[in-house]
Amino acid sequence: LGQRGRLFPSFTSMPVRRIPQTIIVGVRKGGTRALLEMLNIHPDIVVAKSEVHFFNLDENYQKGFDWYCAQMPLSQPHQLTIEKTPGYFASLKAPERIHSMNSSIKLLLIVRDPAKRVISDYTQVLHNRKERHKPYQPLEEILIHNGQVNTNYKAVQRSLYDVQLSNWLQFFQLNQFHIVDGDRLIVDPLLELRKVETFLGLPPRIEPSNFYFNQTKGFFCLHLRGHEKCLDHSKGRPHPMVNSTVLEQLCAYLEEHNQNFFSMVGRTFKWC
Numbered sequence: 650l651g652q653r654g655r656l657f658p659s660f661t662s663m664p665v666r667r668i669p670q671t672i673i674v675g676v677r678k679g680g681t682r683a684l685l686e687m688l689n690i691h692p693d694i695v696v697a698k699s700e701v702h703f704f705n706l707d708e709n710y711q712k713g714f715d716w717y718c719a720q721m722p723l724s725q726p727h728q729l730t731i732e733k734t735p736g737y738f739a740s741l742k743a744p745e746r747i748h749s750m751n752s753s754i755k756l757l758l759i760v761r762d763p764a765k766r767v768i769s770d771y772t773q774v775l776h777n778r779k780e781r782h783k784p785y786q787p788l789e790e791i792l793i794h795n796g797q798v799n800t801n802y803k804a805v806q807r808s809l810y811d812v813q814l815s816n817w818l819q820f821f822q823l824n825q826f827h828i829v830d831g832d833r834l835i836v837d838p839l840l841e842l843r844k845v846e847t848f849l850g851l852p853p854r855i856e857p858s859n860f861y862f863n864q865t866k867g868f869f870c871l872h873l874r875g876h877e878k879c880l881d882h883s884k885g886r887p888h889p890m891v892n893s894t895v896l897e898q899l900c901a902y903l904e905e906h907n908q909n910f911f912s913m914v915g916r917t918f919k920w921c
């Protein structure tokens with residue numbers, strides 16, 4: 650307080666760290682990093698740069714909310730804080746924990762063709778194993794066991810969006826979610842971001858001039874505060890060719906789950 654008992658203006662507008670009002674909960678390999686970086690263009694949004702893994706990992710959750718808050722960037726009162734941890738969507742504990750923090754929180758879920766998501770997930774793990782000189786198998790061998798889709802394969806389980814969403818809908822209303830089409834975010838990022846701005850109640854501040862198509866990368870990159878920025882090499886990796894019969898088998902397996910997901914969210918996507 651100042652000498653006259655009033656708050657100094659410089660004190661009231663001092664940036665502080667805040668618990669997120671919005672979380673990007675998944676899906677892994679859906680385009681979560683691209684979405685976060687693109688939202689970071691908005692002047693009314695600040696983002697936690699690293700994945701926080703607070704609600705899905707017991708060892709982090711036990712550190713408490715002060716620790717969680719300390720992971721957030723500084724923000725002004727009018728700015729929204731957003732974190733992204735794709736591991737939340739498949740976590741059985743995250744929905745209840747997030748709900749007990751803020752039952753009216755806004756959640757962003759970015760989905761992508763679940764078969765492509767399996768391949769992307771495999772490609773990431775493959776890359777990590779190659780880097781560590783560990784043995785690896787072709788996707789077809791992991792995916793198909795005794796002529797059937799291997800439902801124990803984590804990458805397949807993570808593509809069952811209906812199964813995971815049903816855990817969330819035990820705690821949250823569907824209208825607390827905004828679903829971003831990850832396949833559309835790749836080809837027309839601005840359109841998807843406009844919808845997110847509306848959902849978050851923010852004025853449209855992300856502009857066409859914030860994006861340019863980078864031929865070398867094969868993806869949109871960002872013009873951000875005078876700099877050009879593409880996502881790093883781990884985003885937008887070339888995928889291995891997958892045997893077409895195996896891919897058809899995977900798509901056939903996913904079909905019922907996709908249809909379930911469409912009825913749950915009241916919307917369809919062009920998948921498989």
Ligand code: A3P
Pocket residue numbers: 676677678679680681682683735768769770772834835868869870880883884885886
């Ligand atoms: P691939 O690397 O399989 O192509 P996440 O950040 O959730 O791990 O998602 C990674 C995916 O984001 C990438 O998967 C890529 O397809 C997608 N993506 C969307 N927009 C992108 C962009 N502008 N630059 C790079 N990758 C982007």
